[in-house]
Amino acid sequence: MLYRKVPKNGDELSILGFGCMRLPMKEDGSIDEERATKQVRYAIDHGVNYIDTAWPYHMEQSEPFLGRALTDGYREKVKLATKLPSWLIESREDMDKFLNAQLEKLKTDHIDYYLIHALVGELWDNVRKLGVADFLDKAKADGRIINAGFSFHGSGEDFNRIVDAYDWDFCQIQYNFLDEKNQAGTRGLEYAASKGLGVIIMEPLRGGNLTNPVPPAVKEIWDGAPAKRTAAEWALRWVWNHPEVTVVLxxxxxxxxxxxxxKVADEAYPNSLTETELQLIKKVEQKYRELMKVGCTGCRYCMPCPSGVDIPLCFEMYNNVYMSGNADETKFFYAARLGGILGGDPGFASQCVQCGECLEKCPQHLDIPTVLESVIEELEGSDLEERVVMVKQLFKKQT
Structure with missing residues (x-):
């Protein structure tokens, strides 16, 4: 495992961090705790020392899970990160209330890396007005948190002013080869590093969109590379190639x-990709931009939908029509997965009533109701009910 230093405190963090937003799950939607615990501990045993969670992950069950998973001496082996849910803060007292509850959930007396979660300009202005600087200063002074940072999903202009507004130790941004100019982007990465902040990267694979599935046209480009690597390895190496990056989640x-x-985290040094390899990745980026219709990362911040729409899955299916090149197969799986046939309740795009609740929650600032209309047009149509019946019959025969 390679390690990189946080400039302000000298901590040597593993370049690979374990993100606990997408843990393995059981059929009933709960965390598969036995399997997830083995995974987390295996990663720690093999050098990972940065573990990241947050209040809302897995419907507020990620933090309690980690509190149990990090027993037996594992808590002492890692730097633990979690986040203050900025959108739920209505008073200065709320900040202490959430932090104290998180300490209890995580079975610890301190958070090593504590972030103000999912900031955009308006949320930052609100928590700043309510006294977040005082909260962070006092929580650091009394030892409940060690390092203060923020995660970010807003515009580049807001990013710089948030960086300058407090003496942060680190920040967390979305970054991958499709997001060089999105949100904080490369400029934000370089600006934060210039101010001495450690930089934690989220969504290096864009919620799996860069790896699952790999479109045939993209696979053809990867296959033409002299170095034989998976799509995931190429994407991770691209992020780690930037010396300003501290940890990739x-x-x-x-x-x-x-x-x-x-394995890749044993080898991915900064500035190690050749110019030829960087140009290859640029070709892949251009191909993805031709193919993708919606920039959803599958973070599920928009969920639950009051009308039951499974928004991320709708968008995943919508992108798959264009990335797989197989519309008929995608329509089949849309009926199966969104129709409740494989478990759970129906979550079709057509269930949307355009209440707009999701618009405030989306870190990518997608016009979700409008995109859902395109999903309906592309994947539902007049034969949806017929497809649902056919899929039900097919799965009935197989069981």
């Missing part, structure tokens, strides 16, 4: 993914 929920990521 990966939502590893498959054992094979953990093994692959650990």
């Amino acid at each position: 990966s939502g590893m929920n498959e054992e094979t993914h953990i093994e692959e990521n650990l």
Whole structure:
């Protein structure tokens, strides 16, 4: 495992961090705790020392899970990160209330890396007005938090002013080869590093969109590279190639993914990609931009939908029509997965009543109701009910 230093405190953090937003799950939607615990501990045993969670992850169950998973001496082996849910803060007292509850959930007396979560300009203005600087100063002074930072999903202009507004130790931004100019982007990465902040990267694979599935046209480009690497390895190496990056978070929920990521994290030095390799990645980026219709990362911040729409899955299916090139197969899986046939309740795009609640929650600032109309047009149509019946019959025969 390679490690990089946080400039302000000298902590040596593993370049691969374990993100606990997409843990393995059981059929009933709960965390598969036995499997997830083994995964987290295996990663720690193999050098990962930065573990990231947050209040809302897994419907508020990620933090309690980690409190249990990090027993037996594992808490002492890692730097633990969690986040203050900025959108729920209505008073200065709320900040202490949430932090104290998180300490209890995580079974710890301190948070090593504490972030103000999912900031955009308006949320920052609100928590700043309510006294977040005083909260962070006092929480650091009394030892409940060690390092103060923020995660960010707003515009580049807001990013710089938030960086300048407090003596932060670190920040967390979305960054991958499709997001060089999105949100904080490359400019934000370089600006934060110039101010001495450690920079934690989220969504290096754009919620899996850069790896699952890999469109045939993109695979053809990867296959033409002299170095034979998976799409995930190319994407991770691209991020780690930037010396300003401290840690890259990966939502590893498959054992094979953990093994692959650990292997790459042994080798991914900054500035190690050749110019030829960088140009290859640029070609892949351009191809993705031709193919993708909606920039959803699958973070599920928009969920639950009051009308039951499974927004991220609708968008995943919508992108798959264009990335797979197989519309008929995608329509089949849309009926199966969104129709409740494989478990759960129906979550079709056509259930949307355009209440607009999701618009305030989306970190990518997508016009979700409008995109859902395109999903309806592309994937539902007059034969949706017929497809649902056919899929039900098919699965009935197989069981």
